[in-house]
Amino acid sequence: MERRDLLKMIAAATGFAFVGGEVWANGLTTAVTKTAKAVTGQQGIFSAADVLLLDEIAETILPKTTTAGAKDAACGAQMAVQISDCYSATEQGWFIAGLVQLQQRSQQDYKLDFMKLSNEQRHQLLVKLDTEAKTHNAQVAATEQAAPSGESTPHYFTLFKQLTLFVFFTSKVGATEVLRYSAIPGKYDGNLPYKKGDRAWAT
Amino acid sequence: MAIAQNHYDAIVVGSGISGGWAAKELTEKGLKVLLLERGRNIEHVKDYTNAFKEAWDYPHRDRPTVERKQEYPVLKRDYPLNESTFGMWANEKENPYVEKKRFDWFRGYHMGGRSLLWGRQSYRLNEADFEANAKDGVAVDWPIRYADIAPWYDYVERFAGISGNRDGLDVLPDGQYLPAIDLNVVEKDVAARIQKAFGGSRHLIIGRTANITLPKPEQGRVNCQYRSKCWLGCPFGAYFSTQSATLPAAVKTGNLTVRPYSIVTQVLYDKDTKRARGVEVLDSETNQTVEFTSKIIFLNASSFNSTWILMNSATDVWEGGLGSSSNALGRNVMDHHLNVGAFGEVDGYLDSYYSGRRPTGFYVPRFRNWGGDKRDYLRGFGYQGAASRQNWRRDIAELSIGADFKAALTEPGNWTIGMGGFGEMLPNHDNRIYLDRTVKDKWGLPVLAMDVELKENEIRMRKDMMNDAIEFFEAAGVKNVKGYNGEYGPGMGIHEMGTARMGRDPKTSVLNANNQVWDAPNVFVTDGACMTSASCVNPSLTYMALTARAAHFAVEALKKGEL
Numbered sequence: 001m002e003r004r005d006l007l008k009m010i011a012a013a014t015g016f017a018f019v020g021g022e023v024w025a026n027g028l029t030t031a032v033t034k035t036a037k038a039v040t041g042q043q044g045i046f047s048a049a050d051v052l053l054l055d056e057i058a059e060t061i062l063p064k065t066t067t068a069g070a071k072d073a074a075c076g077a078q079m080a081v082q083i084s085d086c087y088s089a090t091e092q093g094w095f096i097a098g099l100v101q102l103q104q105r106s107q108q109d110y111k112l113d114f115m116k117l118s119n120e121q122r123h124q125l126l127v128k129l130d131t132e133a134k135t136h137n138a139q140v141a142a143t144e145q146a147a148p149s150g151e152s153t154p155h156y157f158t159l160f161k162q163l164t165l166f167v168f169f170t171s172k173v174g175a176t177e178v179l180r181y182s183a184i185p186g187k188y189d190g191n192l193p194y195k196k197g198d199r200a201w202a203t
Numbered sequence: 204m205a206i207a208q209n210h211y212d213a214i215v216v217g218s219g220i221s222g223g224w225a226a227k228e229l230t231e232k233g234l235k236v237l238l239l240e241r242g243r244n245i246e247h248v249k250d251y252t253n254a255f256k257e258a259w260d261y262p263h264r265d266r267p268t269v270e271r272k273q274e275y276p277v278l279k280r281d282y283p284l285n286e287s288t289f290g291m292w293a294n295e296k297e298n299p300y301v302e303k304k305r306f307d308w309f310r311g312y313h314m315g316g317r318s319l320l321w322g323r324q325s326y327r328l329n330e331a332d333f334e335a336n337a338k339d340g341v342a343v344d345w346p347i348r349y350a351d352i353a354p355w356y357d358y359v360e361r362f363a364g365i366s367g368n369r370d371g372l373d374v375l376p377d378g379q380y381l382p383a384i385d386l387n388v389v390e391k392d393v394a395a396r397i398q399k400a401f402g403g404s405r406h407l408i409i410g411r412t413a414n415i416t417l418p419k420p421e422q423g424r425v426n427c428q429y430r431s432k433c434w435l436g437c438p439f440g441a442y443f444s445t446q447s448a449t450l451p452a453a454v455k456t457g458n459l460t461v462r463p464y465s466i467v468t469q470v471l472y473d474k475d476t477k478r479a480r481g482v483e484v485l486d487s488e489t490n491q492t493v494e495f496t497s498k499i500i501f502l503n504a505s506s507f508n509s510t511w512i513l514m515n516s517a518t519d520v521w522e523g524g525l526g527s528s529s530n531a532l533g534r535n536v537m538d539h540h541l542n543v544g545a546f547g548e549v550d551g552y553l554d555s556y557y558s559g560r561r562p563t564g565f566y567v568p569r570f571r572n573w574g575g576d577k578r579d580y581l582r583g584f585g586y587q588g589a590a591s592r593q594n595w596r597r598d599i600a601e602l603s604i605g606a607d608f609k610a611a612l613t614e615p616g617n618w619t620i621g622m623g624g625f626g627e628m629l630p631n632h633d634n635r636i637y638l639d640r641t642v643k644d645k646w647g648l649p650v651l652a653m654d655v656e657l658k659e660n661e662i663r664m665r666k667d668m669m670n671d672a673i674e675f676f677e678a679a680g681v682k683n684v685k686g687y688n689g690e691y692g693p694g695m696g697i698h699e700m701g702t703a704r705m706g707r708d709p710k711t712s713v714l715n716a717n718n719q720v721w722d723a724p725n726v727f728v729t730d731g732a733c734m735t736s737a738s739c740v741n742p743s744l745t746y747m748a749l750t751a752r753a754a755h756f757a758v759e760a761l762k763k764g765e766l
Binding site (some may be wrong): 078082085088166170179190194199202 | 262265384386428480555595613
């Protein structure tokens with residue numbers, strides 16, 4: 001299968017094309033202004049503190065269990081690199097504004113900075129945001145289908161989640177320790193017996 | 204003395220799939236050959252710098268940066284812009300072109316050209332393909348028939364190494380194959396259901412691909428290791444490329460001279476003998492101009508660049524360049540139109556998975572306007588696709604985040620299947636490329652302007668390409684089937700063809716039945732430019748066969764003193 005078809009299928013499956021990716025719809029605009037410049041620091045447009053925040057968001061989405069978690073794969077730093085270098089100014093604006101909104105929501109619900117929340121509180125908060133994101137995206141998809149404006153934006157939590165998945169499962173830790181990866185398979189077997197619990201191939 | 208150093212029996216312009224074959228065939232037949240490549244050298248294995256890199260070894264995990272996207276406004280339109288193959292596509296700032304209408308031109312300016320980057324699907328045109336123009340009253344008739352090229356398909360398949368099955372289908376003639384790669388368990392069942400559902404008139408077969416499944420020790424090539432990293436250059440030499448196959452064969456003869464950084468600016472035409480006497484080369488590094496002379500010239504610079512060279516040649520005799528007396532030079536641009544098909548979900552098979560990464564998928568040969576079938580458009584299309592289990596990219600609606608979500612994503616999901624069409628594009632006089640002398644490249648050379656669009660026949664065909672894919676999967680019991688008919692810019696198929704077509708009449712074609720330019724019979728064009736019609740199958744194997752055939756003819760003619 002050609003890569004272009006694969007990308008189409010991914011876009012169709014997630015409901016929102018991968019932001020920062022080449023399949024992202026052209027010409028999207030947003031009211032969110034570029035606030036990226038306000039936070040400068042260590043990793044591209046992100047400060048060291050931002051990277052720690054990204055790490056904790058990612059870890060809440062993909063926590064360490066019996067297998068490695070997002071922080072083991074240094075997801076925060078890689079997320080910062082991807083956003084800084086691969087996202088358009090508009091997309092960066094969405095992401096940064098999303099982080100601001102996350103902190104506001106944390107203050108609103110818990111009177112605490114996200115970094116000060118317990119693991120359980122972080123989990124609760126992001127579960128809520130995930131539900132809201134799904135609702136938001138479904139509405140956007142329906143509206144776009146009825147009358148395409150080309151101006152819709154994904155919920156900010158969708159951005160957090162999809163980037164977390166991407167940097168985690170393309171990391172060495174994620175691909176080789178959490179998933180399975182064979183650098184040189186040597187042969188192809190089109191009917192490998194599978195039992196529930198066997199890990200998926202990273203690629 | 205300088206003249207002696209600059210004279211060869213043959214000059215081959217371009218080192219991609221067809222140029223590599225020309226160099227191999229001509230040197231093996233004893234000719235002293237100069238192979239000119241406009242880009243840098245890439246040495247087999249040694250220069251495949253990313254061949255053993257993994258996703259996590261790239262700074263941006265193989266994604267293009269904003270800066271790269273700005274530098275490559277064309278490449279970014281589709282999948283080729285990434286970190287792993289960066290540097291393997293032509294620099295767009297140095298090599299601009301004009302888009303009168305959108306045209307996606309994905310070029311490989313380096314030793315081996317796009318033979319290092321190709322999709323490796325290798326199919327023969329069929330008997331009807333060579334008769335189609337004559338029968339349909341479209342464009343001009345091919346000057347050859349299937350029987351003329353069949354032995355040359357045999358010949359190139361044996362050397363290149365094509366894995367596949369002999370499926371016994373008229374629409375897709377069988378060739379000389381290495382053992383086929385397997386369909387997976389779901390694809391096999393879908394294939395069986397399709398046979399039944401369509402009474403044997405539609406087929407799903409494993410792709411025939413130029414990846415070897417048995418070693419070729421005589422060529423120093425190891426069989427495919429199922430890494431699916433072909434595009435990075437294969438350290439095992441498992442897929443056919445100039446570097447893995449034709450170049451080493453040509454070098455072995457001791458008759459080959461290779462010159463990279465050599466932009467051929469024109470064929471030097473001798474008015475008195477009505478022959479070419481050589482080529483003019485602009486050294487892309489030193490900006491110096493050098494002349495090389497030879498008895499024969501093979502233009503294999505890729506369809507459009509071979510055409511560009513012709514347009515820049517003998518302009519004192521013909522304003523439009525060598526071959527323009529036909530009014531066919533630069534005309535009849537064809538590609539395979541794509542980005543249309545369907546995908547869906549397959550229930551069950553949850554106790555089955557696969558291992559290894561195949562360098563191919565399945566193929567559905569053309570079934571429209573074939574046999575008794577008759578549609579409201581001419582010609583047809585094939586599909587390429589695959590079935591697989593979903594991976595971590597899938598959305599799990601019922602799960603949110605956290606440990607359970609992560610656990611679910613570490614297991615494969617349900618089976619899905621998808622396929623996309625490759626449709627035949629008719630040759631049309633109005634679909635053309637031409638020189639725009641107002642725009643210059645880095646070296647001050649005029650550039651090509653593209654004026655190509657899909658016409659009514661292709662637009663009608665695309666409806667079938669989507670609907671038939673849906674019908675096909677639904678007939679096979681695939682669930683939740685969704686069709687798509689996406690954006691297609693001509694060129695996206697990376698199968699440019701037709702701009703110096705073969706024909707029977709010098710008034711309407713640039714080349715004769717032996718790929719000789721009618722107006723300069725010692726000049727041969729055997730890349731995609733020579734195609735009189737496009738068929739719907741991937742074209743590279745045909746370029747190989749036509750090149751070997753033309754090289755044979757050229758050497759025989761030289762021996763007889765006819766060139």
